[in-house]
Amino acid sequence: MATKTYLQAISDGLREEMRRDSRVFLIGEDIGVYGGAFKVTQGFQQEFGEDRVIDSPLSETAITGACTGAALMGMRPVCEMQFSDFVSCAFDQLVTVAAKQHYRVGTPVPIVVRLPSGGGFSGGPFHSQNPEGFFAHCPGLKIACPATPADAKSLILAAIRDPNPVLYFEHKHLYRRIKGEVPDGDTAIEFGKARIHQEGSDLTIVTYGAMVYTAEEAAKAAAERDGTSVEIIDLRTITPWDKEAVLASAAKTSKVIVLHEDTHTSGFGAEVAATIAEEAFESLDAPVMRITAPDTPVPFSPPLEKAFLPQPEDVLAGIERLAAY
Amino acid sequence: MATGTVVDVVMPQMGVSVSEGTITRWTKQVGDRIEADETIVEISTDKVDTEVPSPATGIVREILANEGDTVPVNTRIAVIAAGDGAAGDEAPAPATDNAEETPATPETSQTMAASAAPAPQPAAPTAAEESNGDEDDSSGRTFISPVVARMLAEHGLDINAIPGTGRGGRVTKKDVQAFIDGGGQAAAQAPPVHDVPHFAPPAEETVVVETPPPAPQAAPAPAPQPSAPAPAAPVAAQPPATASDGEELYQFNTIRKVIARHMRHSLDTAAHVTTVIEVDMTGVVNLRRKWKPEYQKRYGVNLTYIPFIARATIDAIGSWPWVNAEVRGETALIKRYVNLGMAVAIDDAKGLMVPVIKHAEEMNLVGLSRAVIEMAEKARTKTLSPDEMAGGTFTITNPGVFGALMGTPIIPEGQVAILDVEAIVKRPVVVTDQHGNDSIAIRHMMFLCLSYDHRLVDGAYAAQFMAQIKKSLESWDEQAFGL
Numbered sequence: 001m002a003t004k005t006y007l008q009a010i011s012d013g014l015r016e017e018m019r020r021d022s023r024v025f026l027i028g029e030d031i032g033v034y035g036g037a038f039k040v041t042q043g044f045q046q047e048f049g050e051d052r053v054i055d056s057p058l059s060e061t062a063i064t065g066a067c068t069g070a071a072l073m074g075m076r077p078v079c080e081m082q083f084s085d086f087v088s089c090a091f092d093q094l095v096t097v098a099a100k101q102h103y104r105v106g107t108p109v110p111i112v113v114r115l116p117s118g119g120g121f122s123g124g125p126f127h128s129q130n131p132e133g134f135f136a137h138c139p140g141l142k143i144a145c146p147a148t149p150a151d152a153k154s155l156i157l158a159a160i161r162d163p164n165p166v167l168y169f170e171h172k173h174l175y176r177r178i179k180g181e182v183p184d185g186d187t188a189i190e191f192g193k194a195r196i197h198q199e200g201s202d203l204t205i206v207t208y209g210a211m212v213y214t215a216e217e218a219a220k221a222a223a224e225r226d227g228t229s230v231e232i233i234d235l236r237t238i239t240p241w242d243k244e245a246v247l248a249s250a251a252k253t254s255k256v257i258v259l260h261e262d263t264h265t266s267g268f269g270a271e272v273a274a275t276i277a278e279e280a281f282e283s284l285d286a287p288v289m290r291i292t293a294p295d296t297p298v299p300f301s302p303p304l305e306k307a308f309l310p311q312p313e314d315v316l317a318g319i320e321r322l323a324a325y
Numbered sequence: 326m327a328t329g330t331v332v333d334v335v336m337p338q339m340g341v342s343v344s345e346g347t348i349t350r351w352t353k354q355v356g357d358r359i360e361a362d363e364t365i366v367e368i369s370t371d372k373v374d375t376e377v378p379s380p381a382t383g384i385v386r387e388i389l390a391n392e393g394d395t396v397p398v399n400t401r402i403a404v405i406a407a408g409d410g411a412a413g414d415e416a417p418a419p420a421t422d423n424a425e426e427t428p429a430t431p432e433t434s435q436t437m438a439a440s441a442a443p444a445p446q447p448a449a450p451t452a453a454e455e456s457n458g459d460e461d462d463s464s465g466r467t468f469i470s471p472v473v474a475r476m477l478a479e480h481g482l483d484i485n486a487i488p489g490t491g492r493g494g495r496v497t498k499k500d501v502q503a504f505i506d507g508g509g510q511a512a513a514q515a516p517p518v519h520d521v522p523h524f525a526p527p528a529e530e531t532v533v534v535e536t537p538p539p540a541p542q543a544a545p546a547p548a549p550q551p552s553a554p555a556p557a558a559p560v561a562a563q564p565p566a567t568a569s570d571g572e573e574l575y576q577f578n579t580i581r582k583v584i585a586r587h588m589r590h591s592l593d594t595a596a597h598v599t600t601v602i603e604v605d606m607t608g609v610v611n612l613r614r615k616w617k618p619e620y621q622k623r624y625g626v627n628l629t630y631i632p633f634i635a636r637a638t639i640d641a642i643g644s645w646p647w648v649n650a651e652v653r654g655e656t657a658l659i660k661r662y663v664n665l666g667m668a669v670a671i672d673d674a675k676g677l678m679v680p681v682i683k684h685a686e687e688m689n690l691v692g693l694s695r696a697v698i699e700m701a702e703k704a705r706t707k708t709l710s711p712d713e714m715a716g717g718t719f720t721i722t723n724p725g726v727f728g729a730l731m732g733t734p735i736i737p738e739g740q741v742a743i744l745d746v747e748a749i750v751k752r753p754v755v756v757t758d759q760h761g762n763d764s765i766a767i768r769h770m771m772f773l774c775l776s777y778d779h780r781l782v783d784g785a786y787a788a789q790f791m792a793q794i795k796k797s798l799e800s801w802d803e804q805a806f807g808l
Contacts, residue, residue, distance in 0.1 A: 254472045254498045285470045285498040325492050 004182045007175040009149035010114075011040050012182070013156035014078065018048055020186075021076060024160055025052040027063055028080030028114075037082050038116060038175055060089035067111040068098045068165075076160055077111050084115035084169060085129045098165040099140030108163035112156070118210055118261055119309055120173040125297035128305070130209070130262040135167050136239050136271065142166045142191055143239040147212040149180040150187070151195070151236055157188035171210040178213070194242035196249075200231035203255035203322055206246050206272050208235040211259045211310065218315035225316075228323050238268050246272060247280050254285035255322050261309060264292040286325040291318050332381040334403035336396050339370040339711035346370040347395040347579070348402065353385045365403060371583045373711045383407040397494075468495055476501045580676045591735050595652070596779035599733040599745075601772050602791040605799050606749050609633050610769040612801060624691050631667075632693040634746055634773075635721060637797035639663050639686050642719065645790035647782055648742040648775075649719045657741075657781050662686060666720030666737060667697060669704035678704040679737065681717040721746060725771065734776045741781050744794075745774035 004012065018024045025048075026041060032055040035042030045053040056063050060081055067077035081087045087094070090113070098109045119128030135141050142164050146152040152170065159166040197212055198219065205215040212234045219230035231249050235241050250256050256276055258269035273288040291310050299305050336346045349367040353359050364376040365385070387404040390396050469477070469484060473496055477484055480501075487504045489496035568574040577585065613628055620628040642649045642663055651658045665685035669678050680700035682688070688696060703709045720737050725748040732745045749771040756766045773794060777787050 254470075282471045282475045285472045325495070325497070 001181050001183050003179055004149050005176050006146075006149045006152050006170070006178045006180075007038065007040060009153040009180075009182045010156055010170055011042075013153040014041070014160075015044070015047070016186075017157055017160050018044075018052065021160070023074065023076040024078060025054065025070070025075060026078050026080070027054040027056050027066060029056055029058055029063075029082045031055060031080050036080065038172065040114075040170075041080070060086050061093055064090035064093035064098070064111075064113065067113075068093060068101070068109055071098075071109045071111045072101070072107055078114060078160060079111065080114045080116075082116070083123075083127045084117035084131055085126050087113065087115055087131060087167075091134070094135070094141065094165065094167075095138045099138050101140075102164070103140060109165050110160075110163045112159045112162075112166045112168055115167055115169045116172050116175075117169045118171040118173050119298050119305060120210075122300055122302050122305055123298070124300040128298035130169070130260070132167070132169055132238060133262050133267050136268050137266075140165065141239060142237070143169065144191065144237045145169045145171075145208040146236060147171075147174070147178075147197075147209055147234050148195075149178060149182045151189070151234075153182050154187040154189040155191075155236065157186065158191060161188060162191065169209065173210050174213075189236075191237045192240035192242055193236065194245040195234045195236055196245070197232035197234045198230070200229040200253065202229045202253060203257065203319065204231045204233060204246075204249040204253045205257045205259050205315070205319075206233045206235065206249075206269075207259040208238060209261065211261050214310060214312050214315055215259055217312035218319060221312065221316050222319045222323070226323075228319060230319060241272070243275060243279070246276065247283075250276050250280040251283040254283055255325065256284075257289045257291055257315070257318050257322060259291045259310060259315060261293055263295050264290065265295050267292050286322055289318055289322055291315055330381075330383075330407040331386065332383065332405045332407045333401045334365060334377070334380060334405060336368065336390075336398050336400045336402055337377060337711075338398045339368075339373055339375065339715070343370045343398065343711075343715075345395050345397045348390050348392050349374065350392055351388060351403075352376075353379075355385055355388055357385045359383065359385055359405065365405075369579050370711070371587075373709060373714060374579070374707070375711060379405060381405050381407040470495075470498065472498045473501055476505075480505055578676075580672075580678075584677060587738055588735050591738050594738070595736050595741070597733070597736065597776055598779045598784065598787070599774055599776045600784065600787045600791060601731060601774045602788070602795050604771050604773055604795045605754070606630070606769045606771045608801050609798055610749065612803060620691075620694075624694070626691065626694045626698060628694060629697070630749065631697050631721070631723060631746070632690050633798065633801065634744075634794070635665060635685065635693050635697070636690055637794045638719070638721065638744055639665070640797055641790050641793040643686070644793055645786060647786060648777060648790050650741050650781060651718070651739050652741060652778060652781050660718045662718065664716045664718045666717035666740070666743075667700055668720060668722035669701050671705055671707070678707075678709065678714065679717060679720060680704050680709050680713050681715065683716065720744070725749065731772050732774050734774070736776055736778055741778040742787075743776050745776070747772040747774065 014026070018026075026044065028036070028041075030037060031041045032045040032050065032053045034055075035044070041053060056066075056079075063079045063081075067079045070077045081090070094113070098111060101107055101109045115131075117130050117132070119130075121128070132143055132145060136143055142159070142162060144155040144159055144166060146155045146168075152174075156168060159168050197216065200219070205219070207215050212232065215230075215232045219232060222228040222230055231253055233242075233245055233249055235246075246256075256273075258272045260267055260269050262268065267290075269290045269292055273290055276284070276288050291314060293308050293310065296308065299308055339346065346368045347370070349369045351366050352364050353366075359365055359379045359382065361380065361382045362378040365379040366377045368375060368377055383405045385403060386406040388402070389404070390400070390402040396402060473484070476482070476498065482501065482504065484496055487496050487500055490500055491497040566574060609630065613630065613633070617628045620626060646659050646661065647657070649660050649663055651660070662684055663686040665682040666679045667682065669680060670676070671678055680703060682693070682696040682700060685693065685696070700709070700713065703713065717737060717740060719740060720743045722732075722734050722743060723746040724732055725746050728748045730747050730750070732747070734743045734745045736743050749769050751767050752770045753765050754768045754770060755763050756768065757763050773791060775787055775791055
């Protein structure tokens with residue numbers, strides 16, 4: 001076991017799986033010679049060669065289409081969208097082709113699309129988004145949103161081995177900021193199993209990705225301020241998602257905040273909130289609260305971006321309001 | 326808005342013992358123009374259903390309580406932007422005082438799941454968002470969350486027994502859990518019990534303090550308003566009733582609920598005793614028969630027996646004032662004025678209202694006759710004002726009109742005695758003349774039954790009070806009659 005950054009854990013997971021399984025190859029913009037925009041695949045081309053670490057043209061449609069074709073021929077492709085924002089160009093290949101292939105023809109499409117996502121760097125409207133909600137709506141796709149280095153590795157392994165198309169959202173703000181223990185060896189975990197980030201009794205925050213740490217900071221402040229005990233559930237994967245864990249926690253605390261960095265309307269939090277209302281209604285002692293980014297593009301300006309992204313203070317205010325309800 | 330004056334509409338205090346009211350219907354909506362004294366909302370309270378007049382002319386800017394909500398008195402239920410012509414020409418302002426609540430610039434969106442999301446362009450917040458964000462929203466006491474409802478049902482608890490610590494006094498899951506964990510004892514600070522004095526006694530009232538006198542620090546501070554009574558123990562929840570063949574399901578209306586609650590609470594509080602005395606009404610019967618047409622002609626009122634009995638009772642109260650009192654803890658307020666409650670059956674005897682004749686001690690038989698008729702009529706047509714049902718100090722009920730012979734009435738809350746007037750029937754009785762000779766005669770006889778609170782009034786005291794009423798009625802002075 002070693003302490004690694006989130007980025008290193010992804011990189012190690014990819015490398016280990018490529019060493020283990022010769023069907024795995026990588027394709028994306030500048031991932032080979034340059035080592036990727038964020039250096040996740042630095043040194044990969046030297047180790048695995050140009051045939052397994054392919055620099056592609058600037059065409060997300062072509063990248064995704066090539067992956068789907070290769071997968072149908074028995075390969076295990078992993079492609080990278082340089083920024084998750086660019087996945088909109090691959091929408092048709094993912095939603096129309098890859099997601100429906102098994103349903104139409106019966107052939108699996110074991111591809112992984114890596115999506116560096118999220119804001120916090122003044123990247124503006126085209127380099128900061130969290131587009132997981134679009135794809136969570138599409139049957140046939142699986143979605144992972146790891147928050148910790150250990151999960152980053154475990155889920156990239158699981159994603160590559162999964163017979164379905166998997167969208168793997170890796171949050172850019174976690175890449176080098178978050179470090180954690182990462183077990184050695186094969187640590188692949190099942191999709192759809194949430195992780196209790198911290199236990200608590202007064203209210204529950206359901207979240208994923210970078211917002212796990214925002215929730216943690218707010219929960220710490222709430223505990224110090226008046227002893228409010230907050231339970232944080234890290235979903236880890238949102239398709240499928242761990243309803244059982246969320247409903248159990250809702251039954252325990254009776255008050256739930258759903259927190260995500262994606263924008264508000266039809267964000268994945270709406271699905272979680274609606275499910276709690278449907279299946280845990282008699283456990284609720286307060287309305288389910290959503291804390292999300294507002295329904296606007298991500299602003300460039302640092303102060304505006306800070307106002308846009310849910311901050312620990314925002315979550316703390318939500319905790320206080322819900323606790324006092 | 327063109328004008329900055331804002332006037333709050335609050336749930337009015339409908340009588341001393343009323344602590345909350347229910348919004349029945351808003352007659353105006355946000356944005357509507359309203360004149361001062363025009364009805365803005367209809368409410369229902371323990372005492373009365375009534376209309377609330379607008380305190381100002383202007384535009385209804387906010388409505389803070391929904392129809393069906395029950396809120397404590399003095400809770401803000403609406404806001405009126407006061408002003409005349411200018412304000413009326415404008416579109417209604419966004420229903421908010423706080424500009425920052427309008428998401429004109431991007432900001433972190435934080436709303437309850439039930440409320441609409443703010444659109445990218447500036448939009449008025451919805452009413453749901455408004456009330457969610459309003460720290461002053463105190464309508465929560467009556468909101469029972471799903472989990473609280475389930476826990477109450479599972480444990481057979483009465484929510485009124487549980488102190489609420491949530492927003493606006495709402496009973497939270499934690500409050501219920503603490504109540505259960507405490508073996509039914511309130512975990513939080515228990516609300517003041519009914520007997521705590523609500524206010525300083527008016528000058529007309531005499532305070533009788535039982536010995537030993539309370540130490541200065543023991544004297545409870547006047548509470549701002551009367552609180553709802555807190556039952557001592559959880560009341561087992563009844564399974565919901567369903568009607569089978571040959572049965573009819575009747576859902577308690579507001580009046581029925583109030584009667585049920587008050588009757589139960591009175592029995593739980595006062596030490597009820599009933600004393601019965603028999604009165605020979607022959608003299609009064611003859612007087613009434615003789616004077617009835619003249620009364621009708623001269624005063625235009627129908628002379629009944631009740632004014633005679635009321636007058637005799639009021640006179641007896643003058644000699645025995647402790648029956649005209651209110652017990653508060655170990656203190657009694659003895660009242661020198663008589664606000665006479667008259668129980669009136671309404672809705673085909675499926676309901677009861679108790680109008681109060683204020684300062685009945687100042688009225689002669691004509692005045693009492695008029696007051697009784699007027700109040701009974703108002704009760705039956707449900708046009709009583711809240712004031713006309715508040716402040717009773719002693720109550721008379723009259724099931725005798727239906728032929729009843731005896732009863733043990735329940736004392737109204739805030740009083741210590743109620744007089745039950747029974748039917749006047751002809752009976753053979755032993756009468757004694759001035760020489761001491763007994764004979765059997767046919768006389769008009771009537772029972773009077775007095776229920777009283779033995780915490781304050783003892784049997785000997787009550788019996789002497791009754792004896793004086795009897796004496797007055799049996800020796801009515803015709804010379805003083807009718808004047």
